[in-house]
Amino acid sequence: xxxxxxxxxxxxxxxxxxxxxxxxxxxxxxxxxxxxxxxxxxxxxxxxxxxxxxxxxxxxxxxxxxxxxxxxxxxxxxxxxxxxxxxxxxxxxxxxxxxxxxxxxxxxxxxxxxxxxxxxxxxxxxxxxxxxxxxxxxxxxxxxxxxxxxxxxxxxxxxxxxxxxxxxxxxxxxxxxxxxxxxxxxxxxxxxxxxxxxxxxxxxxxxxxxxxxxxxxxxxxxxxxxxxxxxxxxxxxxxxxxxxxxxxxxxxxxxxxxxxxxxxxxxxxxxxxxxxxxxxxxxxxxxxxxxxxxxxxxxxxxxxxxxxxxxxxxxxxxxxxxxxxxxxxxxxxxxxxxxxxxxxxxxxxxxxxxxxxxxxxxxxxxxxxxxxxxxxxxxxxxxxxxxxxxxxxxxxxxxxxxxxxxxxxxxxxxxxxxxxxxxxxxxxxxxxxxxxxxxxxxxxxxxxxxxxxxxxxxxxxxxxxxxxx
Amino acid sequence: xxxxxxxxxxxxxxxxxxxxxxxxxxxxxxxxxxxxxxxxxxxxxxxxxxxxxxxxxxxxxxxxxxxxxxxxxxxxxxxxxxxxxxxxxxxxxxxxxxxxxxxxxxxxxxxxxxxxxxxxxxxxxxxxxxxxxxxxxxxxxxxxxxxxxxxxxxxxxxxxxxxxxxxxxxxxxxxxxxxxxxxxxxxxxxxxxxxxxxxxxxxxxxxxxxxxxxxxxxxxxxxxxxxxxxxxxxxxxxxxxxxxxxxxxxxxxxxxxxxxxxxxxxxxxxxxxxxxxxxxxxxxxxxxxxxxxxxxxxxxxxxxxxxxxxxxxxxxxxxxxxxxxxxxxxxxxxxxxxxxxxxxxxxxxxxxxxxxxxxxxxxxxxxxxxxxx
Numbered sequence: 001x002x003x004x005x006x007x008x009x010x011x012x013x014x015x016x017x018x019x020x021x022x023x024x025x026x027x028x029x030x031x032x033x034x035x036x037x038x039x040x041x042x043x044x045x046x047x048x049x050x051x052x053x054x055x056x057x058x059x060x061x062x063x064x065x066x067x068x069x070x071x072x073x074x075x076x077x078x079x080x081x082x083x084x085x086x087x088x089x090x091x092x093x094x095x096x097x098x099x100x101x102x103x104x105x106x107x108x109x110x111x112x113x114x115x116x117x118x119x120x121x122x123x124x125x126x127x128x129x130x131x132x133x134x135x136x137x138x139x140x141x142x143x144x145x146x147x148x149x150x151x152x153x154x155x156x157x158x159x160x161x162x163x164x165x166x167x168x169x170x171x172x173x174x175x176x177x178x179x180x181x182x183x184x185x186x187x188x189x190x191x192x193x194x195x196x197x198x199x200x201x202x203x204x205x206x207x208x209x210x211x212x213x214x215x216x217x218x219x220x221x222x223x224x225x226x227x228x229x230x231x232x233x234x235x236x237x238x239x240x241x242x243x244x245x246x247x248x249x250x251x252x253x254x255x256x257x258x259x260x261x262x263x264x265x266x267x268x269x270x271x272x273x274x275x276x277x278x279x280x281x282x283x284x285x286x287x288x289x290x291x292x293x294x295x296x297x298x299x300x301x302x303x304x305x306x307x308x309x310x311x312x313x314x315x316x317x318x319x320x321x322x323x324x325x326x327x328x329x330x331x332x333x334x335x336x337x338x339x340x341x342x343x344x345x346x347x348x349x350x351x352x353x354x355x356x357x358x359x360x361x362x363x364x365x366x367x368x369x370x371x372x373x374x375x376x377x378x379x380x381x382x383x384x385x386x387x388x389x390x391x392x393x394x395x396x397x398x399x400x401x402x403x404x405x406x407x408x409x410x411x412x413x414x415x416x417x418x419x420x421x422x423x424x425x426x427x428x429x430x431x432x433x434x435x436x437x438x439x440x441x442x443x444x445x446x447x448x449x450x451x452x453x454x455x456x457x458x459x460x461x462x463x464x465x466x467x468x469x
Numbered sequence: 470x471x472x473x474x475x476x477x478x479x480x481x482x483x484x485x486x487x488x489x490x491x492x493x494x495x496x497x498x499x500x501x502x503x504x505x506x507x508x509x510x511x512x513x514x515x516x517x518x519x520x521x522x523x524x525x526x527x528x529x530x531x532x533x534x535x536x537x538x539x540x541x542x543x544x545x546x547x548x549x550x551x552x553x554x555x556x557x558x559x560x561x562x563x564x565x566x567x568x569x570x571x572x573x574x575x576x577x578x579x580x581x582x583x584x585x586x587x588x589x590x591x592x593x594x595x596x597x598x599x600x601x602x603x604x605x606x607x608x609x610x611x612x613x614x615x616x617x618x619x620x621x622x623x624x625x626x627x628x629x630x631x632x633x634x635x636x637x638x639x640x641x642x643x644x645x646x647x648x649x650x651x652x653x654x655x656x657x658x659x660x661x662x663x664x665x666x667x668x669x670x671x672x673x674x675x676x677x678x679x680x681x682x683x684x685x686x687x688x689x690x691x692x693x694x695x696x697x698x699x700x701x702x703x704x705x706x707x708x709x710x711x712x713x714x715x716x717x718x719x720x721x722x723x724x725x726x727x728x729x730x731x732x733x734x735x736x737x738x739x740x741x742x743x744x745x746x747x748x749x750x751x752x753x754x755x756x757x758x759x760x761x762x763x764x765x766x767x768x769x770x771x772x773x774x775x776x777x778x779x780x781x782x783x784x785x786x787x788x789x790x791x792x793x794x795x796x797x798x799x800x801x802x803x804x805x806x807x808x809x810x811x812x813x814x815x816x817x818x819x820x821x822x823x824x825x826x827x828x829x830x831x832x833x834x835x836x837x838x839x840x841x842x
Contacts, residue, residue, distance in 0.1 A: 154803030194800035230602035420541035421575035
């Protein structure tokens with residue numbers, strides 16, 4: 001394969017998207033052959049890098065060879081923007097090691113899912129990432145290696161898949177050893193808080209950050225914001241010591257604005273995808289989780305997201321969709337660790353029209369009129385898990401009403417603290433609030449296929465939803 | 470042999486149940502709580518009657534599964550089920566929950582939703598480093614609890630009653646600490662069960678009575694010489710309720726529990742409220758800074774405490790009992806083993822009692838191993 005090296009960006013070569021469809025691994029491999037080299041050479045991470053090492057537009061095949069076996073079983077959107085997104089996301093481990101090689105500071109953020117990277121990325125030369133997101137790796141690789149490594153650290157089997165992050169810390173191979181770990185805990189799940197505590201044994205330094213409780217009334221008091229701002233100030237001070245760079249107020253404001261740009265684009269994508277079916281649920285889960293840490297490269301992720309948004313808009317304008325318009329409209333609660341489940345739902349005639357993936361705090365735009373830390377704190381208080389199950393159920397109900405959903409699906413994890421305590425409460429409220437069928441199930445261990453019991457349950461659930469039409 | 474015979478203990482508890490029923494009938498509010506971070510002084514100062522609900526049973530756990538998934542913490546399920554079964558829990562007019570581990574944080578919401586009992590969720594930062602803003606926030610939360618209690622009882626907690634309550638609880642903690650010191654002697658002059666009994670009584674009786682009863686029973690203490698070498702053990706793990714004391718009794722048939730780090734044991738009494746500023750400030754400092762539960766972050770101070778106990782009390786092994794799905798404690802079993810450097814017997818169970826005989830076999834094997842060393 002020849003690729004363009006450094007030089008002015010060339011837009012002449014083009015690759016018109018085929019008619020929207022969900023395609024398999026092999027189809028992408030074939031389609032990839034038709035993409036001109038010039039197009040492939042256009043996309044680099046860590047812009048403005050134009051170096052060969054920063055290319056990332058590769059087909060899923062490449063990453064399957066690296067061990068991501070599950071990619072062979074997924075169905076992907078067939079647009080160039082989606083391919084670009086997959087290449088970028090799958091390339092993240094390489095990117096983190098490259099960050100270290102190129103003199104960037106690699107900072108691990110843990111537990112708060114969305115707020116801390118806004119601060120870290122405001123520092124020049126700092127790259128934030130969430131080890132939390134390693135929880136997909138055992139499924140994508142169809143491997144128990146990370147769970148076994150976590151077990152060797154003392155974490156039992158029946159706990160959240162997020163324990164994979166501890167395995168990754170212990171093995172020192174999935175990301176470079178971070179220069180600092182910023183671990184948020186507080187009104188959060190037990191599993192991950194426990195992972196953080198044990199990961200601290202493998203970290204150079206851990207800065208603990210408190211995630212406050214949002215009381216049942218739902219109102220956020222100024223004092224609570226004040227507490228968070230004080231916590232974030234400690235983060236800023238620690239990063240200033242680490243980098244030797246004093247963070248100016250306008251740098252932080254710019255950091256907030258850059259993160260908001262992504263959040264706005266993702267908001268637009270959610271409206272188009274869930275409202276008009278222009279992108280599959282699988283890609284949308286990857287998109288939503290991009291709001292956490294932008295897959296370790298905010299600038300290029302912004303380009304990727306805006307490319308996707310342009311594709312989604314073009315499809316909507318042309319009246320095209322990638323999931324059937326008459327699909328059974330489902331709100332999905334808690335992200336499935338096995339991405340194949342999202343494909344399966346669509347294969348069986350379902351369509352995701354709303355999500356509550358425990359990352360509300362990352363979807364909420366920050367108020368740019370406020371000082372930076374206050375703005376970050378304000379949006380964090382929308383977090384999914386710091387409040388009550390009732391508040392989470394209300395968010396599900398509101399999306400279900402808005403999208404005229406026909407069913408709610410809650411995927412959980414055996415032994416996950418919040419799953420165990422709130423799944424039934426949420427299900428009961430949804431049933432009482434909208435009289436919708438609810439399917440609640442636990443995602444099984446990593447495997448090549450979805451287990452038969454889960455498939456049967458999803459099938460039966462969709463049949464029930466269909467029968468109510 | 471227990472300093473306070475079981476029959477006497479049961480009599481005291483039965484009498485207290487009657488008293489509580491009378492207090493309730495007389496208009497007093499019975500305020501249930503679970504955790505050693507619940508500020509009982511404040512509840513009492515507002516005219517409430519604090520009662521620690523650390524009861525559990527297989528029946529209550531099954532009843533709780535009507536509302537929570539089977540993989541929820543056994544204690545949470547048991548508490549929730551207990552409001553329909555347990556005479557003490559049924560007396561509760563309200564519940565004060567504390568945000569410690571996630572499951573306990575979520576329990577009050579479940580109690581309100583499923584049992585229609587008003588609850589207050591006291592937000593205690595999980596981060597244990599005493600940064601001033603964290604302490605200030607916790608102090609503010611105590612103020613809010615005071616207001617909520619005043620709404621419940623019609624009596625705001627004032628400085629005078631708060632002061633009296635602090636003195637009473639400090640005396641009670643001192644009495645329990647005395648028991649803890651006695652069991653640390655060589656040979657022990659009290660048992661692990663004695664300390665757990667004392668803490669259980671402290672959570673149920675009014676503090677003056679509890680202190681008197683505990684002081685009286687401890688006054689009879691003296692070195693108990695038992696035949697043969699008995700291993701000196703540390704007890705750790707999830708909450709040990711009154712109803713799952715079978716494990717402690719099994720262990721104490723052949724060994725001495727000379728220290729513990731459980732929340733229903735000596736950790737409850739490990740410190741005193743020091744009053745050198747406003748009482749609410751003192752309470753905030755006290756509760757925020759208690760020896761951390763394993764779920765607080767970082768929990769290194771609990772490790773330091775455990776290491777000190779092992780060294781000071783010549784501990785030969787750790788009996789570590791966790792509840793199924795108790796992440797806070799079960800995750801730490803291996804780390805404790807590594808950091809304490811002593812043999813560990815780790816057991817994991819619910820309240821069904823189905824694995825008791827298996828546990829007995831494991832305890833016996835563990836103790837034999839220790840005795841051979």
